[in-house]
Amino acid sequence: MALFNFTPEGANDLNGLDCENKESMQLIVKDTFKKYGYQQISTSVFEYYDLFLDIETSIDKDQMYKIIDSNGKILVLRPDATIPIARMAAQLEPEADGQDDRTEPYKKYMYVTQIFRNEDLKVGGKRGFTQAGVEYLGNANPEADAEVIALAINTLLAIGFWDIRVDLGSGDFLNGILSEMNLNEDQESAIASLLENKNFAELEKFLDANQIGGNQKEALLALPFLYGDFTNTIQEAKKIVLNEKMQKCLDNLCEIYRLLEYYGLTKFVFADMGFVSHLKYYSGVIFKVYLGNTGSAVASGGRYDSLLQEFGKQISATGFGMNIDTVYEAACKVNYNYLVKNYLDYAIVCSQQDIDRAINLAKKLRDLNYSVILCADRYVDVLARKIIDSEGVLLKSNDEEINNDQYRFGKR
Amino acid sequence: MINIALAKGRLAEDMIAQFEEIGILFPTYSKKSRKLIFKDQTNTKSIVLVKPTDVAVYVEKGACDIGVVGKDSLMENQPDVYEILDLGYGKCRFVVAGPNDYQKTSNQKLKVATKYPNVAKTYFQSIGQPVETIKINGSVELAPLMGLSDLIVDITETGATLKENGLSVIAEIADVSARLIVNKVSLKTKQDDITDLIGKLKTRGNEHADDQN
Numbered sequence: 001m002a003l004f005n006f007t008p009e010g011a012n013d014l015n016g017l018d019c020e021n022k023e024s025m026q027l028i029v030k031d032t033f034k035k036y037g038y039q040q041i042s043t044s045v046f047e048y049y050d051l052f053l054d055i056e057t058s059i060d061k062d063q064m065y066k067i068i069d070s071n072g073k074i075l076v077l078r079p080d081a082t083i084p085i086a087r088m089a090a091q092l093e094p095e096a097d098g099q100d101d102r103t104e105p106y107k108k109y110m111y112v113t114q115i116f117r118n119e120d121l122k123v124g125g126k127r128g129f130t131q132a133g134v135e136y137l138g139n140a141n142p143e144a145d146a147e148v149i150a151l152a153i154n155t156l157l158a159i160g161f162w163d164i165r166v167d168l169g170s171g172d173f174l175n176g177i178l179s180e181m182n183l184n185e186d187q188e189s190a191i192a193s194l195l196e197n198k199n200f201a202e203l204e205k206f207l208d209a210n211q212i213g214g215n216q217k218e219a220l221l222a223l224p225f226l227y228g229d230f231t232n233t234i235q236e237a238k239k240i241v242l243n244e245k246m247q248k249c250l251d252n253l254c255e256i257y258r259l260l261e262y263y264g265l266t267k268f269v270f271a272d273m274g275f276v277s278h279l280k281y282y283s284g285v286i287f288k289v290y291l292g293n294t295g296s297a298v299a300s301g302g303r304y305d306s307l308l309q310e311f312g313k314q315i316s317a318t319g320f321g322m323n324i325d326t327v328y329e330a331a332c333k334v335n336y337n338y339l340v341k342n343y344l345d346y347a348i349v350c351s352q353q354d355i356d357r358a359i360n361l362a363k364k365l366r367d368l369n370y371s372v373i374l375c376a377d378r379y380v381d382v383l384a385r386k387i388i389d390s391e392g393v394l395l396k397s398n399d400e401e402i403n404n405d406q407y408r409f410g411k412r
Numbered sequence: 413m414i415n416i417a418l419a420k421g422r423l424a425e426d427m428i429a430q431f432e433e434i435g436i437l438f439p440t441y442s443k444k445s446r447k448l449i450f451k452d453q454t455n456t457k458s459i460v461l462v463k464p465t466d467v468a469v470y471v472e473k474g475a476c477d478i479g480v481v482g483k484d485s486l487m488e489n490q491p492d493v494y495e496i497l498d499l500g501y502g503k504c505r506f507v508v509a510g511p512n513d514y515q516k517t518s519n520q521k522l523k524v525a526t527k528y529p530n531v532a533k534t535y536f537q538s539i540g541q542p543v544e545t546i547k548i549n550g551s552v553e554l555a556p557l558m559g560l561s562d563l564i565v566d567i568t569e570t571g572a573t574l575k576e577n578g579l580s581v582i583a584e585i586a587d588v589s590a591r592l593i594v595n596k597v598s599l600k601t602k603q604d605d606i607t608d609l610i611g612k613l614k615t616r617g618n619e620h621a622d623d624q625n
Binding site for chain 1: 469472473474475492493494495496497498591594595596597598599600601603
């Protein structure tokens with residue numbers, strides 16, 4: 001079968017108003033990020049495969065697009081946004097010589113970029129997606145975490161969603177329990193994956209089989225159920241605290257929640273103490289953002305202080321990434337109308353005889369920053385409808401009045 | 413509205429019976445009906461009948477909030493869902509089986525026929541045995557008899573079908589039973605309704621376990 005008139009599975013064209021709509025949504029996202037002082041950056045599409053081999057990530061290596069370049073090096077198409085930004089930030093950071101000689105205390109980066117991943121096409125996976133996100137570097141305090149969480153919520157509010165839910169948790173809580181036990185890595189990762197899937201039945205079997213009992217068993221079995229209303233969940237979590245690490249973790253979450261009160265956003269914030277940090281570099285706070293009508297999280301983030309250590313720099317970091325494609329799909333599902341109105345301000349209908357006047361008129365309008373199209377007069381009916389949709393104005397080039405230099409243009 | 417995906421056939425009937433016991437009735441459901449969606453008496457829950465292997469897909473993608481599916485399908489497809497309850501029925505075992513006179517003769521890669529290539533690969537990797545899997549879709553017992561493969565990996569309840577076809581169990585991989593799975597977002601966004609349902613099913617399960625003891 002000839003494939004020349006199809007896009008590959010998992011890839012699609014954006015046309016009609018879809019492209020304009022998605023673009024205008026991205027502009028809202030960028031504008032919101034910029035209001036918090038984030039600076040736009042763009043990292044390379046190509047990265048060395050080694051970068052993602054040496055750092056433990058949750059990205060499936062089989063999902064990366066690999067290219068062998070002319071030197072025999074393996075490259076990948078950007079499979080993740082955060083690691084390249086950490087690499088870049090570490091490069092830009094002057095070598096520490098004992099003194100803190102940083103010119104800026106904080107670095108705040110934002111991006112909207114394409115992420116390339118070869119997902120499982122059999123269950124509707126995609127070849128990649130657009131991701132928007134921020135990375136807040138150099139601030140280890142809860143205020144930075146509260147800011148990025150507030151930003152994630154405010155971005156979705158700005159787009160027009162109200163059915164937003166943020167689950168706030170921390171990998172440290174589980175790590176605190178695990179630190180009480182002498183388990184090997186395999187056992188720890190088995191427990192983590194059972195918790196991650198809230199697989200209570202198997203978890204209990206596993207703990208019994210490995211002779212884990214007492215407080216630790218109780219705490220681990222309680223974890224899958226510690227989610228929901230923030231204050232209640234933290235109250236419940238306090239009951240199973242075994243050590244200082246766990247207490248600190250709860251205190252930190254409460255502090256972030258307190259700061260979010262000043263942002264007026266706590267009604268969107270819930271807790272989930274069952275979060276597992278897959279990535280070695282995630283340390284501490286983890287959060288996930290859901291919309292009422294999507295089957296997966298639309299954004300996720302957290303603190304990853306140890307990532308920059310991989311590049312030899314001690315810089316704390318927090319941030320999030322948002323899947324713009326999922327957000328856009330969710331917006332379309334509720335028939336949300338950004339409708340890029342006004343993408344057309346004027347349409348000039350002209351015949352071949354007065355094309356000179358039409359071009360002249362269009363020039364004047366474009367100089368005034370209006371968008372203008374020219375069109376043969378036999379399309380006048382179609383055009384009239386289009387221009388009404390976009391709240392524009394239909395002009396006729398043979399109209400003496402509007403060709404007069406004194407005529408003042410101004411829509412609406 | 414909570415959408416519940418059930419595997420057509422016995423699992424669905426067992427589950428609908430369980431729902432009845434906790435007071436959730438599906439009055440329009442009957443075995444003979446060809447409809448695929450049924451609502452409960454309060455119009456707040458609906459069950460959707462799908463192929464067993466599709467249950468997890470519906471739940472993972474959020475088209476359904478909850479599903480009941482065999483552990484075998486979860487092990488094979490590794491969907492990204494919460495696996496919340498072991499419902500304790502539909503019990504069987506994942507086994508490796510071969511001809512009664514099977515003996516490992518050479519160090520060649522073994523050929524394994526199965527409906528569950530991922531489960532088979534993972535198991536044989538864990539014991540350090542190189543294998544080639546052949547994915548087939550039914551009557552797996554035939555494969556070694558016809559020389560298609562050396563061994564099979566399949567689920568069995570009593571082992572009767574294996575025995576009748578001159579096969580015997582060589583190794584046990586895992587126990588299998590029906591599991592309640594929940595979409596990761598639904599558990600949060602429809603928390604009250606879903607937690608309530610899980611709680612009732614769990615209590616019912618415990619009572620039954622007590623009865624049996």
